[in-house]
Amino acid sequence: MKQQAANIREGQEILLTIKRLGINGEGVGYYKRQVVFVPGALPEEVVEVKITNTHPKYSEGLVKKIKKASPHRVKPPCPVYDVCGGCQLQHLEYGQQLREKRDIVIQSLERHSRFNASNVDIRPTIGMENPWNYRNKNQFQVGTNDKQELIAGLYAANSHNLIDIENCMVQHEATNKVTRTVLGILKELGIPAYDTKKKSGIVKTVVTRVGFASDQVQVVIITISEKLPKKREIIEQINKHLPEVVSIVQNVNKENTPLVFGEKTIHLWGEEAIEEKLGDLSYELSARTFFQLNPVQTVKLYDEVKKAAKLKGYEKVVDAYCGVGTIGLWLADSCKEVRGMDVIPESIEDAIQNAKRHSMDNVRYEVGKAEDIMPKWTKEGFRPDIVVVDPPRSGLDKKLMDTILKTAPKRIVYVSCNPSTLAKDLEYMGKAYRPKYIQPVDMFPQTSHVECVVEIVKRV
Template sequence: MSKRKNKGFKKSKNKPNRSEKRYGKPNSSRGGPSKGKDKTASHRGRKTLTAEVTCSGLTNEGKGIAEWKGQQLEVPLLLPGEKAEVTVSQKGRFVNAELKRVVHPAKERVDPPCPYYYECGGCQLQHMSNQAQSRCKQDTIDELMKPFGKPETILTMDHPYDYRNKSHTTFGLNQNRQVIGGLYAQNTHEIIPMDRCLIHDPKADEIVQSIKDYMKNSKMQPYNEDTGRGFLRHVLIKVGKVSGEIMVVLVAASSEFKGKNNFVKALRKAHPEITTMLLNVNKRDTSVVLGNQEKVLFGKGTITDTLCGLKFEISAKSFYQINPVQTEKLYGKAIEMTELTGEETVIDAYCGIGTIGLVASQKAGKVIGVELNKDAVRDAIQNSKRNGVKNARFYQGDAGEFMVEMAARGEKADVVIMDPPRSGSDEAFLSSVVKLQPKRVVYVSCNPETQARDLEYLVKNGYEVEEIQPVDMFPQTYHVESVAKLVLKEN
């Protein structure tokens, strides 16, 4: 670390930085394109032209749908009813469309509050009003779940910003050799310098800004992917929204941290709310953020937060729901769907660190959590002890095989709660549910498309969908979660 006097971790008063490369927003003027034939050009074997189209609807990812020469285009940033000029490029059967200019804007179109919106790609719906975003997600769920009944009205967020309790920032140098930190531009490894992400916890962004200021006044250098030189790759920050505890993880290319004590002392002085700091070493040439080697620099190495009245310990690598405000709504609805009376045996499949199973334990007779990841199971057991839960047990293994073995032994479960990954469940797991024949299945999903597919299987094998509740877990993005209640049909 430099021996020269450090200027400290002062909060930046600069306006938000802009990327070296501008991606630009679409022109929203009402002037139409020139009349006549499409304007055509050619670039590296790709045929490119400009065409005027009208948007007829939205995809599940919030892209505008438009017809062009008998083909369906998917145009980012285009809204239903809008007329626009789009740039269409075609190579073989592959057609790509980008919004060039909005000729007639829709009333739902708004100016995105984030200055990086058109560059970043982390959010996809900021050009829509909040009402339009909710309607878009509701329409997605309504269409996907049409075979099973009418979903309930989506549960939205009162303040649809500042909700992420986890953020990660990448560091590098710009063309002038100045330290920058921000997010990668969509589908690239080009860093967009930014001071504030509107869906991050504000305190996390303040800490990142302090780290950038420190680097500018010291010898700490960002890691360069091309040369393999430098120290700091990323900073991961986790914030306990209820507890106020904050974890800062420096992801570095080396375990040799010169000036470590000075850095820790300075950052703690600027942000006394930080309760723990870690150094994570990632020497691999990979897009995975965290490496396997970890060292605690300050504090206990974990933070604790409260969700649905229960305390959970959070490590650098442990999974914890990103938006706790909406998670409480989601879990509350899921537990309501279980119809627990205090007598039931509940299986929490894909239980992770035990969050939803431990919440269910407050109303169930017995909870059995099953999870493949042994580290998550260890955390679930510790979380159970931490909250004094006596009626929950957690096992490492395949949940489907576990239930098949239960059925073979003649054991019963009244309720199965399943919260699979985005890929959904496989037929082996779903068939194990059918074999065990619980009275109710509560399916929590982060991907309604795979949920609809899995519901179809369960409906064909003796269950009926009784209720579907969409929840907006990630405002400003196209992602939407859904929880469905299925009941076993009487023979």
């Protein structure tokens, strides 16, 4: 039997004043000292809420009526915003989104660490001039509607209901066009979507990625097995209708997991990678390699990394979770040596090629986990002055943090995509290191996500 939060029951209707935004973009209010999370509600609003779930420490509810609206509330321009799980903040004017994201960082620090806005400089969020059509990669699940027609889109929040999305307003226009055209080609050729319940069909996901600078597009068709009927016809139709596509790839993902990509990649046609440019640097991007999804903001993000690193020219730098080498190459002209590592072999291959392309001979890349490779380098006599980390949402591996603490670099630059795990990691390293400042960067406008660059220094 589920334990209910005190004073609140499921189905109950309450009047709530929203105090702030939660880390997932939901409104947060308090009813008889109990926290209530309300998706779609905004700070300063008074809302009638129906309680949908209760838990020992919090409850969840849905807005029935807005009694007093926030002065920052706007009408979402996307027609499927209310049902699609992709964006959370289109109903909040953009300038206020930036202020709320800084507040989310402050909340995370207060909840999970000894640090707060009084002992750390938490700067205003760096935003975008045009906070739309910024994503360079589109990963749409493929399924069928009630008429058994192929559709592609995202799952509604907390459900397996696939929402057909014709034009995603945060995606680059080229990825929208290519995705819809590829879906039409699969439909015309009778290539079925994979059905997880029936365990039948073929195509799971269509991924498109565009180089903002090159206008090149790559198409990745993700399938449940190596079987992909009518490959030649698919390639011919893509060539015919989409001249901007320079690379067509099949990826095989046999597992029933949230992970989009599987381990096996089959090159079908054209180039194996597309080109992208950030500042003066160009990069080769193959299908599975990680690359920041917002190239415009990535330049601002990496400039902030460089500021936080405070390079003088003599430093040895470790670029952990290096991907295709983007951050390391951004720093390489200002330091003595950069070493990077990543667990995806294709990423390291691309990183090596990217370094060669720019004639950078002071960089070195290896396949593997940072927590395994750094101790090996230390035994070889390599001791970094600066460690740059850009981990996944789960944060830093504790073994890696222990390695960093043992190696004792002068400075750590932490690029975070999750304020909660950032705060927990800062707390873990808090006896030896402290954050000097945190610079939030809005990499994903219209969503609740916020990226941060943190300069972390040794305690004196």
